Amino acid sequence: MRNNKFGFTIHSDNQINLDERDFNLYHKIISGEAGFMSCISCGSCTASCTAAAYTDFNYRQLCHNIRRGQNDAVAKELSKCMFCGKCSLICPRGINTRKIINLLHKELSKTGQYAY
Amino acid sequence: MPQRKTILVIGGGVTGMEASARLAEMGYRVTLVERQGRLGGHVDNWDFLFPDRKPAANILNPLKDAINYKVDVKLSTEITTIKKLNGQFISSLSTGDFVKTDVILLATGFDLFDARKKEEYGYGIYDKVITAAELEEYFSGKNGYKLLNKDGRGKIGILHCVGSRDEKVGNEYCSKVCCVTGVKQSMKLREYYPGYEVFCFYMDLRMFGRYFEDLYREAQEKWGVQFIRGRVSEASETHDNKISVRFEDTLSGKPMKISLDLVILLTGFVPASGSTYLKEMLSLDIGKDRFFKPVDEHLKRNHSSREGIFLAGACTGPKSIAESITEARAVSLEISSFLNKSE
Amino acid sequence: MNVEGKKRVWKEYQKDIASDHYFYARSCIRQNFFPGSETTFLKILREELGKDIYDDPRHTTCTGIAYHADIVPFETTMTVVARQFSLMSESGYKNYVPSCITSFGIYTEILETWQHFPEIETKIREMLWKATGREFNKPENLAHSSDIIYKYRDEIANKGKFKLINQYTGAPLKVVEHIGCHYARMFPHKGIGGAEYPYVLTGMIESWGGEIIDYPERRHCCGFGFRQYLVKANRGYSVACSKRKFESMAPFQPDFIITNCPGCPYFMDRWQFVIAEMEGITYGSGGQGIPVLTYEEVAGLVLGYDPWDIGLQTHQVAVEPLLEKIGIPYDLNMKYKGEKGKFIGTPEYPEVLKVY
Numbered sequence: 001m002r003n004n005k006f007g008f009t010i011h012s013d014n015q016i017n018l019d020e021r022d023f024n025l026y027h028k029i030i031s032g033e034a035g036f037m038s039c040i041s042c043g044s045c046t047a048s049c050t051a052a053a054y055t056d057f058n059y060r061q062l063c064h065n066i067r068r069g070q071n072d073a074v075a076k077e078l079s080k081c082m083f084c085g086k087c088s089l090i091c092p093r094g095i096n097t098r099k100i101i102n103l104l105h106k107e108l109s110k111t112g113q114y115a116y
Numbered sequence: 117m118p119q120r121k122t123i124l125v126i127g128g129g130v131t132g133m134e135a136s137a138r139l140a141e142m143g144y145r146v147t148l149v150e151r152q153g154r155l156g157g158h159v160d161n162w163d164f165l166f167p168d169r170k171p172a173a174n175i176l177n178p179l180k181d182a183i184n185y186k187v188d189v190k191l192s193t194e195i196t197t198i199k200k201l202n203g204q205f206i207s208s209l210s211t212g213d214f215v216k217t218d219v220i221l222l223a224t225g226f227d228l229f230d231a232r233k234k235e236e237y238g239y240g241i242y243d244k245v246i247t248a249a250e251l252e253e254y255f256s257g258k259n260g261y262k263l264l265n266k267d268g269r270g271k272i273g274i275l276h277c278v279g280s281r282d283e284k285v286g287n288e289y290c291s292k293v294c295c296v297t298g299v300k301q302s303m304k305l306r307e308y309y310p311g312y313e314v315f316c317f318y319m320d321l322r323m324f325g326r327y328f329e330d331l332y333r334e335a336q337e338k339w340g341v342q343f344i345r346g347r348v349s350e351a352s353e354t355h356d357n358k359i360s361v362r363f364e365d366t367l368s369g370k371p372m373k374i375s376l377d378l379v380i381l382l383t384g385f386v387p388a389s390g391s392t393y394l395k396e397m398l399s400l401d402i403g404k405d406r407f408f409k410p411v412d413e414h415l416k417r418n419h420s421s422r423e424g425i426f427l428a429g430a431c432t433g434p435k436s437i438a439e440s441i442t443e444a445r446a447v448s449l450e451i452s453s454f455l456n457k458s459e
Numbered sequence: 460m461n462v463e464g465k466k467r468v469w470k471e472y473q474k475d476i477a478s479d480h481y482f483y484a485r486s487c488i489r490q491n492f493f494p495g496s497e498t499t500f501l502k503i504l505r506e507e508l509g510k511d512i513y514d515d516p517r518h519t520t521c522t523g524i525a526y527h528a529d530i531v532p533f534e535t536t537m538t539v540v541a542r543q544f545s546l547m548s549e550s551g552y553k554n555y556v557p558s559c560i561t562s563f564g565i566y567t568e569i570l571e572t573w574q575h576f577p578e579i580e581t582k583i584r585e586m587l588w589k590a591t592g593r594e595f596n597k598p599e600n601l602a603h604s605s606d607i608i609y610k611y612r613d614e615i616a617n618k619g620k621f622k623l624i625n626q627y628t629g630a631p632l633k634v635v636e637h638i639g640c641h642y643a644r645m646f647p648h649k650g651i652g653g654a655e656y657p658y659v660l661t662g663m664i665e666s667w668g669g670e671i672i673d674y675p676e677r678r679h680c681c682g683f684g685f686r687q688y689l690v691k692a693n694r695g696y697s698v699a700c701s702k703r704k705f706e707s708m709a710p711f712q713p714d715f716i717i718t719n720c721p722g723c724p725y726f727m728d729r730w731q732f733v734i735a736e737m738e739g740i741t742y743g744s745g746g747q748g749i750p751v752l753t754y755e756e757v758a759g760l761v762l763g764y765d766p767w768d769i770g771l772q773t774h775q776v777a778v779e780p781l782l783e784k785i786g787i788p789y790d791l792n793m794k795y796k797g798e799k800g801k802f803i804g805t806p807e808y809p810e811v812l813k814v815y
Binding site for chain 1: 340368374375
């Protein structure tokens with residue numbers, strides 16, 4: 001048995017099974033900041049974001065991924081946030097976006113993923 | 117004393133009832149014909165209404181009182197033919213009677229889209245796929261089935277735009293009120309079944325009315341309803357009798373699937389079969405969406421393409437109950453104005 | 460599951476299938492990889508049902524694979540198809556029966572195109588005349604060969620010697636049906652039962668005593684895809700599609716898969732071998748895989764034909780366990796003996812997949 005016995009490898013599944021995703025981080029965040037549930041993905045945060053102007057940091061997408069149980073890239077992305085507060089200023093739903101960043105730092109450092 | 121002018125109102129839903137009450141109040145002799153054995157139309161099937169969650173009975177009871185003894189109500193009656201003679205309309209009814217009136221008001225409303233036509237969702241084939249209308253019946257205790265285990269855990273999905281905004285079923289229009297219905301029902305589902313997560317699968321969220329945005333916020337913040345922007349493409353039954361649906365989470369651009377314990381289809385409006393029958397008989401104009409077309413969308417919203425025949429309510433297109441009642445009042449004024457001029 | 464709901468859908472999608480005098484167009488894939496299937500089909504129609512079916516040696520490929528792989532332009536495909544129709548009219552037939560589902564899709568697409576754009580039909584007539592000096596009539600009836608077997612499924616059941624029942628448990632066999640993509644997806648009304656809940660194979664299995672399994676990835680393509688597998692490095696893409704189907708149907712423990720497209724059983728049979736050898740995963744019980752059969756082969760087994768005459772020895776996934784379940788006798792010694800008992804050679808044995 002060899003993975004490329006016939007000269008090709010089998011493509012992996014691109015379709016995500018939401019039943020198998022891990023929503024623990026999502027639940028931890030909403031217990032610390034209920035506003036996390038109010039997001040309508042309007043994108044104002046990313047539009048105004050300082051870090052987004054110079055890196056590929058995307059706050060809307062980061063939060064969206066957590067909501068869909070996609071937690072892999074969170075630690076790496078989090079280091080790009082400058083904590084400037086422009087996102088909190090603009091959010092039309094009044095979400096405390098800075099607090100969410102704080103909560104993520106705390107949660108990830110607990111699991112050793114991010115050194116605060 | 118001049119003889120009282122007479123009006124035939126076809127359709128005993130909220131629009132027909134309110135218009136009949138107003139016209140009777142103005143002094144006209146009103147005959148209200150309804151094909152079912154009861155008044156109230158679709159609203160009689162709903163449990164509680166948006167935006168304030170009042171019970172449907174809170175609207176129907178006052179309306180029924182207002183027409184009691186003031187309007188000649190003919191239940192379980194249909195229109196067979198209508199002819200015009202000497203400026204009046206002669207309508208023959210399925211009971212064998214004839215009614216001669218100066219004006220006809222069509223309040224024939226809508227039918228709900230037949231969800232079986234969206235074969236890919238499996239309505240009528242998979243047990244756990246139901247329509248929003250059926251869910252209202254469950255809420256109001258009308259059919260006494262058990263949908264889910266109240267203490268259980270799982271996931272419920274609400275699918276928006278079923279039979280609306282869909283060229284494949286010939287309905288390109290938006291049915292307007294389904295989105296807010298979905299939001300309203302999502303909250304009640306979370307209340308009834310606290311162990312179940314609720315997901316709404318939408319293309320656009322049409323929160324067009326007053327307080328609708330508040331309902332959306334409440335669904336998200338108080339009840340934790342999750343909104344996924346992506347239309348469900350197909351539903352299949354899994355080995356453990358759940359429904360697996362495929363969708364794209366368009367905000368992340370990834371195709372996904374999820375298994376649900378219950379699927380609710382927000383079916384849209386189509387013109388009532390009664391409307392279609394009368395449209396043929398009276399040769400009335402209809403729009404591209406097959407609902408009745410009034411003479412003008414701003415200044416003559418209640419005038420059909422034929423003089424003396426008026427339109428009100430959902431028979432001219434999807435609308436909310438509040439809008440239908442407003443239209444019923446507006447058309448009463450238009451009819452009165454028309455009858456005064458023709459003296 | 461509410462079967463009444465499905466029946467209602469099936470009633471909506473009915474089509475006219477001719478009852479006799481068929482012009483048969485063989486399939487490139489089927490006659491090369493499952494030659495016994497087409498022989499069985501012709502035998503059933505001629506000997507069991509007494510039908511007149513003409514197998515013209517001069518017909519060619521419909522160029523469907525090439526058209527779908529963007530190698531041959533549509534005009535060329537239409538002209539080749541026009542020649543096929545010309546052969547049909549020349550032989551005095553009006554009912555066209557292709558063996559391949561992709562062909563069926565091509566013919567349907569072309570006839571629809573000519574109906575909506577008659578100027579294209581005129582142009583193709585001209586092109587055929589210039590190229591070959593031939594003229595043609597369009598077929599009066601176009602039905603896939605699985606439609607024909609579907610139409611006569613009850614006759615086959617009546618003449619049948621075996622039913623699709625597990626002889627050890629007495630329960631109907633659990634069957635997964637796989638319909639070729641080009642059968643109904645483009646023109647749902649040209650397929651029996653439509654595109655969402657096709658009935659052509661379900662009807663056969665029900666008639667012959669089996670039970671159809673509905674599973675989540677039922678509608679998924681097997682991955683044949685033409686462009687994908689032609690280039691070896693891309694084949695992993697095709698395999699992944701079949702693998703997704705196997706993963707989805709495995710919990711339902713099907714006894715076998717029935718298909719009507721020639722490419723689908725080819726892939727679903729071979730890819731089980733590939734997945735086993737590459738990843739060590741087998742489906743079905745005992746590491747033997749889930750047998751994949753074409754509808755002609757199933758019909759042949761029901762009628763009691765010898766499995767090796769039907770051509771089941773060319774299958775990669777062992778069919779012997781299935782034959783035992785049904786109670787069909789077979790002689791393993793005769794498996795690799797061809798006509799007049801001549802030894803035709805055995806294939807190389809796989810590492811992981813268990814075969815007989």
